[in-house]
Amino acid sequence: MEKLFKSLRQTQVWKSVFRHGYPDTPRNRTLAVLSNTFLHLHPVKVRRSGIRLSYTWCMGGLTFFLFLNLTLTGLLLMFYYRPTAELAYQDIFALREHVSIGVMREMHRWGAHLMVITVWLHMYRVFLTGSYKPPREFNWNVGVILLVLTLLLSFTGYLLPWDQLAVWAITVGTNMARATPFLGHEGPGAALLSFGGVDFIHAGDDIRFGLLAGRFVGEGALLRFYVLHCVGFPLVAATLMAVHFWRVRKDGGISGPL
Amino acid sequence: MADDTPKTEPTEAQAPALKTAPLRGDISRRSFFSTLGLGWIAFGGAAAAGTGAMVRFMMPTVLYEPPQEFKAGFPNEFAVGAVDERFKASYGCWIVREPQGFYALSTTCTHLGCTPNWLSADEKFKCPCHGSGFLRTGINIEGPAPRPLERYKITLADDGQLLIDKNTKYQEEKGQWALDGAYLPYVA
Numbered sequence: 371m372e373k374l375f376k377s378l379r380q381t382q383v384w385k386s387v388f389r390h391g392y393p394d395t396p397r398n399r400t401l402a403v404l405s406n407t408f409l410h411l412h413p414v415k416v417r418r419s420g421i422r423l424s425y426t427w428c429m430g431g432l433t434f435f436l437f438l439n440l441t442l443t444g445l446l447l448m449f450y451y452r453p454t455a456e457l458a459y460q461d462i463f464a465l466r467e468h469v470s471i472g473v474m475r476e477m478h479r480w481g482a483h484l485m486v487i488t489v490w491l492h493m494y495r496v497f498l499t500g501s502y503k504p505p506r507e508f509n510w511n512v513g514v515i516l517l518v519l520t521l522l523l524s525f526t527g528y529l530l531p532w533d534q535l536a537v538w539a540i541t542v543g544t545n546m547a548r549a550t551p552f553l554g555h556e557g558p559g560a561a562l563l564s565f566g567g568v569d570f571i572h573a574g575d576d577i578r579f580g581l582l583a584g585r586f587v588g589e590g591a592l593l594r595f596y597v598l599h600c601v602g603f604p605l606v607a608a609t610l611m612a613v614h615f616w617r618v619r620k621d622g623g624i625s626g627p628l
Numbered sequence: 629m630a631d632d633t634p635k636t637e638p639t640e641a642q643a644p645a646l647k648t649a650p651l652r653g654d655i656s657r658r659s660f661f662s663t664l665g666l667g668w669i670a671f672g673g674a675a676a677a678g679t680g681a682m683v684r685f686m687m688p689t690v691l692y693e694p695p696q697e698f699k700a701g702f703p704n705e706f707a708v709g710a711v712d713e714r715f716k717a718s719y720g721c722w723i724v725r726e727p728q729g730f731y732a733l734s735t736t737c738t739h740l741g742c743t744p745n746w747l748s749a750d751e752k753f754k755c756p757c758h759g760s761g762f763l764r765t766g767i768n769i770e771g772p773a774p775r776p777l778e779r780y781k782i783t784l785a786d787d788g789q790l791l792i793d794k795n796t797k798y799q800e801e802k803g804q805w806a807l808d809g810a811y812l813p814y815v816a
Contacts, residue, residue, distance in 0.1 A: 538757070542740040572795070574696075575687060583688050585696075590688060 420624035429492035781809035
């Protein structure tokens, strides 16, 4: 057996994948992290305090875990869900009533609620431990954008069941976009963009119209929110998460206790 | 040659030759930078045009929504003193017939955008979401709604039917209900 492993480690295939020996020395352990695409985002070494639950609450890690979980369950839901006004509600209903392992949709929903909570708690922990201070102020800002993206993912996903709650929540939520300065037709500055009695910014061309693909929440809005929810926001969030984790490493690892 | 002279430093005889010699071909320093500048301007212009095209792409030109203008029928089809709910679901609009004329109320609650219900027994519009109430005129009387319901432009079309244009809205708090299109005087 020992011999078999030894000869296996001598093969070209093994050597092409693993560029270092067993991670049993400090050098090889470092190499194991540095030569791995996924691990290299992570600090090579973590402080003892960095893995103490009472210090980190593990909220950042749990958020990442939930993101992976939501990506997987969301991908599975996409195999059944059709984002049209006639089919959306019945597909969501079928995901619970007719599709095998009907908890996928519930896992996605509850996981999403949980992720919003863990993101907030993660932010709270970072604030309490002063981890936003130099040299980590850039990463705090990346985190703030990630928080907004999490809320946007939550918001866009809320429309997809296409029930009364969804439609009215998004109706109310997107009414805020009317008040965008200059870009919303009821916002400050929109009245200035009126030339010769013709409104340049009106309900049919303002920022809310672009978001909803119409004057109210309809089929166009459902498709737009679906694309943003499944492709747009997750791509941006995943990219920024890579930056976020990498910056933790570059800024000296998880901050130490005060 | 003495050893203390660094090898990389050009001697006095070589230096002028380096300054005047063209880099490669006939490209001078000046033409290199002007070409580079033109290149950046072209790139910036293309990027701006691309961004503009994407923004324009996101604005649909054909909508699968009810039209913003519609004809609601002839004035004598409306009972005096009634709130007509026929166009509530299709166009989001109540048409109120008074002895002296007509006005068209938006069915969007001014609190958070839900749709109130007309309670004829109580003589008021009542919003199911947060309990805002409005008189038949559209004036807010209870609940969190901060301002009266909006009115749409209502006129008579050439064929004598009522014509409602939802592109033009009249808000009471801005004094717009006194304007022409906010109220259609009509006595049968």
